[in-house]
Amino acid sequence: MDLLLVTCAAYAEGEPGHGALDVALAERGISARWVLWDDPTVEWAGSLVAIRSAWDYETRREEFLAWARSVPRLLNGVDVFVWNTDKVYLTQLADAGLPVVPTISVDGEEDLPAAIAVVWDENPSGAVVKPRVGAGGRGVTIFDGTDGGPVELDESGLGLGPWVVQPLVSSVRTEGEYSVFVLAGEPRSMVRKVPVGDEIRVHEEYGGSTAPVTRTAEAGDLARRTVRAAEAMIGARLDYARVDLLRLADGALAVSELEVTEPGLYLEELPENGPAFAAMVAAVLQEG
Ligand SMILES: Nc1ncnc2c1ncn2[C@@H]1O[C@H](COP(=O)(O)OP(=O)(O)O)[C@@H](O)[C@H]1O
Numbered sequence: 001m002d003l004l005l006v007t008c009a010a011y012a013e014g015e016p017g018h019g020a021l022d023v024a025l026a027e028r029g030i031s032a033r034w035v036l037w038d039d040p041t042v043e044w045a046g047s048l049v050a051i052r053s054a055w056d057y058e059t060r061r062e063e064f065l066a067w068a069r070s071v072p073r074l075l076n077g078v079d080v081f082v083w084n085t086d087k088v089y090l091t092q093l094a095d096a097g098l099p100v101v102p103t104i105s106v107d108g109e110e111d112l113p114a115a116i117a118v119v120w121d122e123n124p125s126g127a128v129v130k131p132r133v134g135a136g137g138r139g140v141t142i143f144d145g146t147d148g149g150p151v152e153l154d155e156s157g158l159g160l161g162p163w164v165v166q167p168l169v170s171s172v173r174t175e176g177e178y179s180v181f182v183l184a185g186e187p188r189s190m191v192r193k194v195p196v197g198d199e200i201r202v203h204e205e206y207g208g209s210t211a212p213v214t215r216t217a218e219a220g221d222l223a224r225r226t227v228r229a230a231e232a233m234i235g236a237r238l239d240y241a242r243v244d245l246l247r248l249a250d251g252a253l254a255v256s257e258l259e260v261t262e263p264g265l266y267l268e269e270l271p272e273n274g275p276a277f278a279a280m281v282a283a284v285l286q287e288g
């Protein structure tokens with residue numbers, strides 16, 4: 001059985017740094033190629049399918065999930081994607097007892113000012129509002145008292161709801177955000193991502209930078225616990241996951257995102273994620 005690596009038109013050749021993954025798969029004798037999830041000519045049956053850089057689904061979520069449902073053999077699987085493509089899952093992880101960046105879900109615009117006010121009351125550095133279905137930092141909006149606030153709500157850039165509202169975790173500007181890669185249930189590698197200037201978004205398209213760091217016990221343990229809790233909640237195995245972590249004012253790390261749909265592997269910064277991902281794929285293929 002071969003492997004189809006799923007990407008989108010903007011990354012038709014593969015995710016950034018894909019050579020490290022391509023070589024690692026070839027070394028294991030796994031024949032793999034990159035395909036677009038919305039390419040009608042692809043024959044999905046008969047291959048194992050790994051979603052990698054399908055980074056255009058957020059405005060086409062229903063279409064994306066319907067396609068995923070039609071694929072017979074998919075890593076992580078459609079139930080995981082249904083759960084994970086709506087950030088309301090963060091409230092469920094918190095309910096399960098994990099440390100999570102405090103998250104309020106808001107359906108309608110009329111309820112936003114009150115939610116922002118609640119968050120602001122407890123966190124003077126401000127509130128962050130972002131779409132529940134979102135990726136790549138799009139629609140992330142800060143309410144910190146400098147450009148409108150809970151009373152004079154500046155809705156530019158907020159887009160359509162529903163949203164999640166969180167305290168602005170100010171350590172993102174200094175310590176940054178960590179990503180821990182969990183493959184086949186075990187934490188493997190970790191990066192630290194920092195924003196620039198007034199930005200809080202760590203993504204490279206907003207000037208952020210990413211560097212590999214030594215995985216700490218605190219981050220690795222929390223990432224592993226998060227994956228286990230999500231597996232129990234969804235009733236599915238997580239073949240791959242990226243757990244994003246921010247440090248809260250109390251000094252402890254908390255989950256800011258669990259990416260189990262299309263987490264970039266940061267192969268340019270962490271080429272070792274290539275062989276680690278290939279090993280996970282090889283084990284799944286061996287299950288038959
Ligand atoms: N509550 C927050 N406090 C501080 N920074 C945040 C917060 N929420 C988001 N960010 C910043 O914005 C980025 C994008 O938000 P995130 O929740 O990861 O959504 P996406 O799915 O778009 O990546 C994060 O990587 C982080 O840099």
Ligand SMILES: [Mg+2]
Binds near residue numbers: 136
């Ligand atoms: Mg993110």
